[in-house]
Amino acid sequence: MTTAVEVPTTGGSGGHSAVAARAEGVVKAYGSGETQVLALDNVSVDVEKGVFTAIMGPSGSGKSTLMHCLAGLDTVSSGRIWVGDTEITGLKDKKLTQLRRDHIGFIFQAFNLLPTLSAIENITLPMDIAGRKADKEWLERVVATVGLGERLKHRPNELSGGQQQRVAVARALAARPDIIFGDEPTGNLDSRAGAEVLGFLRRSVDDLGQTIVMVTHDPVAAAYADRIVFLADGRLVDEMREPTADRVLDRMRGFDAQGRTS
Ligand SMILES: Nc1ncnc2c1ncn2[C@@H]1O[C@H](COP(=O)(O)OP(=O)(O)OP(=O)(O)O)[C@@H](O)[C@H]1O
Numbered sequence: 001m002t003t004a005v006e007v008p009t010t011g012g013s014g015g016h017s018a019v020a021a022r023a024e025g026v027v028k029a030y031g032s033g034e035t036q037v038l039a040l041d042n043v044s045v046d047v048e049k050g051v052f053t054a055i056m057g058p059s060g061s062g063k064s065t066l067m068h069c070l071a072g073l074d075t076v077s078s079g080r081i082w083v084g085d086t087e088i089t090g091l092k093d094k095k096l097t098q099l100r101r102d103h104i105g106f107i108f109q110a111f112n113l114l115p116t117l118s119a120i121e122n123i124t125l126p127m128d129i130a131g132r133k134a135d136k137e138w139l140e141r142v143v144a145t146v147g148l149g150e151r152l153k154h155r156p157n158e159l160s161g162g163q164q165q166r167v168a169v170a171r172a173l174a175a176r177p178d179i180i181f182g183d184e185p186t187g188n189l190d191s192r193a194g195a196e197v198l199g200f201l202r203r204s205v206d207d208l209g210q211t212i213v214m215v216t217h218d219p220v221a222a223a224y225a226d227r228i229v230f231l232a233d234g235r236l237v238d239e240m241r242e243p244t245a246d247r248v249l250d251r252m253r254g255f256d257a258q259g260r261t262s
Pocket residue numbers: 030031037038039057058059060061062063064065066
């Protein structure tokens with residue numbers, strides 16, 4: 001963990017503070033007065049580059065809010081957020097949209113594939129829209145990692161849920177974003193298809209050096225991560241390295257025992 005206050009570097013030259021994103025003293029309040037909810041209450045966290053991070057915590061603890069703030073999908077009430085070298089708090093909409101497009105990938109619970117396009121067309125669509133040429137070699141690696149073989153020419157409705165989500169992950173990877181954010185990316189999948197997608201996410205970190213941040217409720221899914229940060233009542237309360245599903249389950253039971261399910 002770096003404690004430096006200067007703008008984080010995004011590595012590349014082997015710098016020691018390989019931080020892909022950072023939240024510093026982030027507060028997010030909804031509403032005001034007596035009905036105010038502090039979704040995030042002074043959260044500081046570094047998202048390490050090339051690391052698979054899971055965000056866990058009881059329902060309502062602020063997981064999605066933290067992810068949305070880190071990804072520039074939501075504004076903060078106070079505190080600061082960086083994505084790579086860029087402080088995004090205070091950025092105007094246009095710049096923020098550009099930054100999201102060029103540096104961030106998203107995977108949601110719903111696969112959000114276009115039904116009339118083939119798998120491979122879906123994968124390259126965001127770059128086609130942005131008028132960017134896919135790096136051919138990279139695309140080949142991504143496609144090889146997805147392991148969809150001849151199904152790449154198939155349309156989404158000819159693929160299983162797990163395969164569709166792998167296409168969605170490949171689409172996020174194809175543009176080589178600095179970070180991929182996933183909000184319950186396996187939430188709609190059965191456990192086998194979920195394992196398939198999680199294995200693929202894991203490989204994209206190990207083989208392609210991708211940085212991933214994933215919100216999940218599922219201890220088994222979280223065990224695929226390198227690091228878990230735990231939120232409770234809008235605060236960062238714990239973290240775990242090299243988690244196992246059993247240890248995560250134990251930690252989550254601890255929250256229940258304290259009645260911290262807000
Ligand atoms: N748009 C909003 N308006 C008001 N309150 C909100 C809004 N969005 C979230 N909240 C509140 O902020 C808190 C954190 O919500 P958030 O969705 O980040 O939690 P979460 O940990 O992702 O929950 P879950 O696991 O149930 O999805 C909750 O108390 C929630 O009710």
